[in-house]
Amino acid sequence: MANKIAKRKAATSRTRGKKAAKGAARLCACDCGKPATRTFAQGHDAKARSLILKVQRGELKAADLPATLRTAELAKGDGLIARLLRKLQA
Ligand SMILES: [Zn+2]
Numbered sequence: 001m002a003n004k005i006a007k008r009k010a011a012t013s014r015t016r017g018k019k020a021a022k023g024a025a026r027l028c029a030c031d032c033g034k035p036a037t038r039t040f041a042q043g044h045d046a047k048a049r050s051l052i053l054k055v056q057r058g059e060l061k062a063a064d065l066p067a068t069l070r071t072a073e074l075a076k077g078d079g080l081i082a083r084l085l086r087k088l089q090a
Helices: 002-023 044-057 080-089
Strands: none
Touching: 044 080
C-alpha cells in the first residue's frame, strides 16, 4: 500500500516538471499573446494559415500580417505555414 502512494507521488512531481517547462515557453506566433509550447498555440496554426491565404487572395496586405508571422525563422522548414510564407516572399 505504501508503495502505491509513493508511485502516485512520483507521477505528480513528473507532471509538475512538465508544467514548469510549459511556463517557460514562448508566445504563439499568430500574435494572440497566448503562451505556446510550440510555434503556435493549439489550433492557431489554422488562424495563421487563413491570414496568409487572405494575403494570397489579395484581401489583406502582407504588411498587415502580424510581425510574429513575418519572421525569417517561421519561413524556414517544411511545414505548411513555412511553405505559404515562402510563396508570399517569392
Ligand atoms: Zn495564437
